[in-house]
Amino acid sequence: MYASPNAGASQRAVHAWLLLLPALALLVAFTHWPAVATLIDSFHSTPRGARPAEWVGLENYVVMVEDPVFWQAVRNNLWFASATIPLSIGLALLMALWVNERMAGRTLVRMAYFTPTVLPMIAVANIWLFFYTPQYGLLEQFTGALGLPSRNWLGDPSTALACVTVVAVWKEAGFFMIFYLAALQTLNPSLKEAAAIEGASRWYFFRRVQWPLLMPTTLFVLINAVINAFRLVDHIFILTRGGPDNATTLLLYHLYEVGFKFWDTGYAAAITVVLVAVLASVALVQFFVLDKRVHYK
Amino acid sequence: MFSMQRKTFLKTLSAAALTAWTAGAFAQAPVEVPFYYPVAVGGPITKVIDGYAEAFNKAHPGVKVTPIYAGTYQETIVKALTAHKSGKPPATSVLLSTDMFTLIDEDAIAPIDDFVKTDADRAWLKGFYPAFMANSQTGGKTWGIPFQRSTVVMYYNKEAFKEAGLDPNKAPANWTELKEAARKLTKKDASGNVTQYGIQIPSTGFAYWMLQTLTTPNDVLLANEAGTQVTFDNPKVIEALDFWVHLAKDGVHPKGVVEWGTTPKDFFEKKAAIIVTTTGNLTNVKANAKFDFGVAQIAGHVKKGGSPTGGGNFYIFKKAPKEQQQAAFEFAKWITQPEHAAQWSMDSGYVAVSPAAYDTPALKKYGQEFPPALVARDQLPVSVAEFSTHENQRVTKVLNDAIQAALNGTKTSAQALKDAQREADRILRAYK
Numbered sequence: 001m002y003a004s005p006n007a008g009a010s011q012r013a014v015h016a017w018l019l020l021l022p023a024l025a026l027l028v029a030f031t032h033w034p035a036v037a038t039l040i041d042s043f044h045s046t047p048r049g050a051r052p053a054e055w056v057g058l059e060n061y062v063v064m065v066e067d068p069v070f071w072q073a074v075r076n077n078l079w080f081a082s083a084t085i086p087l088s089i090g091l092a093l094l095m096a097l098w099v100n101e102r103m104a105g106r107t108l109v110r111m112a113y114f115t116p117t118v119l120p121m122i123a124v125a126n127i128w129l130f131f132y133t134p135q136y137g138l139l140e141q142f143t144g145a146l147g148l149p150s151r152n153w154l155g156d157p158s159t160a161l162a163c164v165t166v167v168a169v170w171k172e173a174g175f176f177m178i179f180y181l182a183a184l185q186t187l188n189p190s191l192k193e194a195a196a197i198e199g200a201s202r203w204y205f206f207r208r209v210q211w212p213l214l215m216p217t218t219l220f221v222l223i224n225a226v227i228n229a230f231r232l233v234d235h236i237f238i239l240t241r242g243g244p245d246n247a248t249t250l251l252l253y254h255l256y257e258v259g260f261k262f263w264d265t266g267y268a269a270a271i272t273v274v275l276v277a278v279l280a281s282v283a284l285v286q287f288f289v290l291d292k293r294v295h296y297k
Numbered sequence: 298m299f300s301m302q303r304k305t306f307l308k309t310l311s312a313a314a315l316t317a318w319t320a321g322a323f324a325q326a327p328v329e330v331p332f333y334y335p336v337a338v339g340g341p342i343t344k345v346i347d348g349y350a351e352a353f354n355k356a357h358p359g360v361k362v363t364p365i366y367a368g369t370y371q372e373t374i375v376k377a378l379t380a381h382k383s384g385k386p387p388a389t390s391v392l393l394s395t396d397m398f399t400l401i402d403e404d405a406i407a408p409i410d411d412f413v414k415t416d417a418d419r420a421w422l423k424g425f426y427p428a429f430m431a432n433s434q435t436g437g438k439t440w441g442i443p444f445q446r447s448t449v450v451m452y453y454n455k456e457a458f459k460e461a462g463l464d465p466n467k468a469p470a471n472w473t474e475l476k477e478a479a480r481k482l483t484k485k486d487a488s489g490n491v492t493q494y495g496i497q498i499p500s501t502g503f504a505y506w507m508l509q510t511l512t513t514p515n516d517v518l519l520a521n522e523a524g525t526q527v528t529f530d531n532p533k534v535i536e537a538l539d540f541w542v543h544l545a546k547d548g549v550h551p552k553g554v555v556e557w558g559t560t561p562k563d564f565f566e567k568k569a570a571i572i573v574t575t576t577g578n579l580t581n582v583k584a585n586a587k588f589d590f591g592v593a594q595i596a597g598h599v600k601k602g603g604s605p606t607g608g609g610n611f612y613i614f615k616k617a618p619k620e621q622q623q624a625a626f627e628f629a630k631w632i633t634q635p636e637h638a639a640q641w642s643m644d645s646g647y648v649a650v651s652p653a654a655y656d657t658p659a660l661k662k663y664g665q666e667f668p669p670a671l672v673a674r675d676q677l678p679v680s681v682a683e684f685s686t687h688e689n690q691r692v693t694k695v696l697n698d699a700i701q702a703a704l705n706g707t708k709t710s711a712q713a714l715k716d717a718q719r720e721a722d723r724i725l726r727a728y729k
Contacts, residue, residue: 049401049403049404129558133563136568155553156552243697243698244501244553245699261371261690264691
C-alpha cells in the first residue's frame with residue numbers, strides 16, 4: 001500500500017490535535033462545558049429535593065429584571081468599576097515611573113508597593129476592618145487628631161462603598177505597577193538621551209514618548225482592571241457582607257448569595273450568564289477597537 | 298478532659314455490650330463515618346473534636362468516625378449540600394439549627410426519629426432543653442440533635458457602672474432601666490464627641506438575631522413553628538426595632554450599622570459599657586477584658602427577659618448508607634451524654650445541651666468557680682427558637698436589610714418592616 005500525499009497531511013493533523021488535546025480537554029471540562037451548562041441551567045427552575053429542574057424559559061431572567069437588589073448591585077458595581085479602574089491604573093503608572101528612577105532604596109520601595117498584591121485579600125480585609133473601626137480605628141485616630149467628628153465608615157451607606165473601593169485600589173495598584181515597570185525597562189534608553197539633548201521637558205517626554213510606547217501594556221492592564229472590577233469581592237465578605245442594606249453589594253457577591261446561600265441555582269445561573277456576556281463583550285470591544293489604536297513596535 | 302473521658306470509657310464499654318449487635322453487624326471492616334464540622338468560636342476546637350472522635354472509636358471498635366473540619370458554618374453547609382447533590386454526602390454534619398428547613402427542602406436529611414428505637418433512646422431525646430429542641434423539630438418530627446448551642450447575653454463593664462453611680466452587681470433588668478443605665482454610662486469629651494457609648498448591639502451579619510433579643514422580651518415571635526409565615530409587621534416587632542433605633546437617636550448607642558466582629562473589642566477598649574452578643578464570646582471576654590465585667594440575662598420588657606437560642610445541631614444525611622447513618626446516630630448520642638456535653642461546654646464555651654449535663658460534678662464545680670458560665674443556662678427557660686423559615690437565608694437577608702435600613706435612618710422602623718413583610722410573604726408563598 002502506498003502512502004498518498006494526503007496521508008501525510010492527515011497524519012500531521014492528527015499529530016497537531018494530539019498535541020492540543022491536553023490543553024483542550026482541560027479548557028472544555030473546566031471552562032467551556034460549565035459555561036454551556038450554566039446557559040442551559042438558566043432556562044430551568046432550581047431543582048429542590050424531590051422536585052427536579054423544569055424548563056421555565058425566560059422566567060429566571062424576568063425575576064432578575066424585577067429584583068431590586070440585582071439592580072442595586074449593578075449600580076454599585078458600575079460605581080465601583082468607574083472608580084477602581086482609572087484610580088488603580090493611574091496610581092500604578094505613577095508608582096512605576098517613580099521606582100523606575102535611580103534612587104536610594106529603590107528595591108525597598110518597589111517591594112513595599114508590591115506587598116499588597118502578595119498578601120491574601122481575606123487577611124488584608126481583616127486589617128482594614130480595624131482601620132475603619134469607629135472611635136479607635138486608625139482612620140478615626142487620624143481624623144480625631146485633626147478635630148473632625150467621629151464617623152462610622154463602614155456602617156454608613158454614604159461612605160461604605162467608597163471604603164471598599166479604596167481597599168480594592170490599594171490591592172490592585174501594586175500588581176499593575178509591576179507590568180508598567182517591566183514595560184518601562186524595555187524602553188530604549190537612547191530615547192531618553194535623545195529627548196534630553198532636544199531639551200524636552202519631563203512631562204513632554206512622558207506624553208510623547210513613554211505613554212504611546214506603554215499603550216500595549218495599558219491595554220493589557222485595562223482588560224485586567226475591568227475584569228477585576230467585577231471579580232474582586234473577597235474583601236466584601238469581611239468588611240460589610242454587602243451591607244448596610246445592600247450599599248456595598250457587588251454583582252459577584254449577589255451571585256454568591258443567590259447561588260450558595262439561597263441555593264437558587266437557576267436564578268444564579270441567569271445572573272452568571274449576564275455577567276459573562278457583559279464581560280466578554282467588554283473584552284471583545286477592547287481587543288478589536290482599542291487594539292487598532294495601540295502602537296506596537 | 299481525658300481523665301474525664303476515661304471514666305466514661307468504662308460506662309460506654311458497658312453500653313457497648315448493649316449495642317454489641319451493631320458491632321457484630323459491622324463485622325471486620327469498620328464503618329467509616331465522615332463527619333463535617335465547622336468552627337465558630339476561638340480555642341483549639343479541632344483538637345478537641347479529634348479527641349472525642351478518637352475516644353468514641355476506641356469504645357466502638359466497629360466504627361471509625363472521621364472528623365473533617367469544613368470551615369465556617371456557611372462553608373460547611375456549602376460543602377455538605379454540594380456533596381449531597383453529587384450523591385455522596387457525609388454521614389453526619391454539624392450545621393446551624395436554623396438551616397433545618399433548608400435541609401428538609403433539599404431532601405438532604407433523615408429524621409432522627411427513624412433511629413430512636415429503644416426506651417433509652419427516647420429518654421435521651423427527651424433529655425435536651427426544650428428551648429434547643431424548638432429549632433430541631435417541625436411537623437411532629439425531630440431533624441437535628443442539639444450540640445454546639447449558644448444564646449445571647451449582656452456583658453457589662455462593672456467599673457464603668459461604679460463610675461456612673463450604678464450598682465455593679467445589678468444589671469439593668471428591663472428596658473426602662475436599660476435606657477437609664479445607657480444614658481448614665483455614655484461619656485463625652487470636651488468637644489462633645491462620645492468616648493464611651495452606654496450600650497452597643499451589633500447589626501451586621503446577625504442583625505435578625507439581635508432583633509430577637511428585643512422582640513422576645515416584647516412577647517412576640519418572628520415566625521410560626523412551621524416556618525411558613527413571618528410577623529415582621531406586627532406592632533410589637535416594630536416597637537422593638539424602634540427601641541433599638543431610638544437608643545442610637547438618643548446618642549447612647551453608636552450610630553449606623555455596628556460591626557459584629559469588632560463588638561467585643563469595643564467592649565475591651567471601653568468604647569461600649571454594655572454589649573449584647575453571643576455566649577460564645579464568654580471565653581474571649583474572660584481572657585481579654587482588663588476590668589471586672591458582669592454577664593447578665595437580656596433585659597425584659599413585657600415579659601421577663603428572654604433571648605433566642607443559636608448555634609449548631611447534628612444532622613444525619615439521607616443519602617448516606619444505612620450503616621453509616623446508624624453509626625452517626627450512635628456518635629451523636631455518645632457525644633451528647635451528660636459527661637461529654639459538660640466537657641464540651643467547658644472546652645468550647647457553648648451552653649451544655651441538657652439539664653443532666655449541669656448536674657455533673659465537673660460542670661457544677663466549674664459553675665461555682667465561674668458563675669457567668671451559668672447565666673446562659675438560667676436564661677434558657679425564657680428562651681425561644683432562633684428565627685428560621687423555609688428559604689431561610691433569603692428571608693433572613695430581607696429582615697437584616699430592613700433592620701439596617703431602619704438603623705441608618707433611610708426608612709422608619711414601621712416602613713422597613715412592612716416592606717420586609719411583603720417581600721417575605723412573596724418568597725414564602727410557595728410553602729403555604
